[in-house]
Amino acid sequence: MITVSGKDKSRLTEDDLIVCSLDGKAVDSDRIPSAETELHCHLYRLDDEIGAVLHTHSANATVLSRLADSKLHFERYEMQKALEGVKSHTGSMDLIILENNQQMWAIVRDLRERWDAGDVTAPGFLIRGHGLYAWGRDLFEAQRHVEGLEFLMTCAWQERLAKQ
Ligand SMILES: [Zn+2]
Structure with missing residues (x-):
């Protein structure tokens, strides 16, 4: 899960998190993941x-x-x-x-x-x-x-x- 783009991180709700695949694509959502999703995903791929x-x-x-x-x-x-x-x-x-x-x-x-x-x-x-x-x-x-x-x-x- 990752935060959607452009959200105030001090006011996040469950609704502001979206599920992504490890290549950074939102799953079952048309909302846009954080602009830095690619870097997050790469870390998950580097080390289990x-x-x-x-x-x-x-x-x-x-x-x-x-x-x-x-x-x-x-x-x-x-x-x-x-x-x-x-x-x-x-x-x-x-x-x-x-x-x-x-x-x-x-x-x-x-x-x-x-x-x-x-x-x-x-x-x-x-x-x-x-x-x-x-x-x-x-x-x-x-x-x-x-x-x-x-x-x-x-x-x-x-x-x-x-x-x-
Ligand atoms: Zn940043």
Whole structure:
């Protein structure tokens, strides 16, 4: 299921979700799925373990993705444990950044290249100047990953400001 295009995400009802095939076509509906359906569907096709994908347009994700080269690096944050499989604050993690493009297929292509290269090690990625994608085995886990990654980006931004 995916949200229909152009809906206020804070006021969604059951009626604003439509069933799509994995190639992004609405099933039994003439409504138009989200403009970014192709990218969502590609993630489901990349990994059978992905059961839910969420996408946000926060200021954190927008600004930080414009400042870094190809990834954000986090280390020694307790909140890294919000991500599935992370048991300690002592490790590090990278959140890759893909170039934004109004052609969704171009972002899909870049994601596929980075995925195949083994660069996608966190359950999410950034699109430069645009926002965050994060996923999980279910909606609950995907939401935890969004909240954890957004918190980490808030910290990274605050650290940059504090160092100036
Ligand atoms: Zn978006």
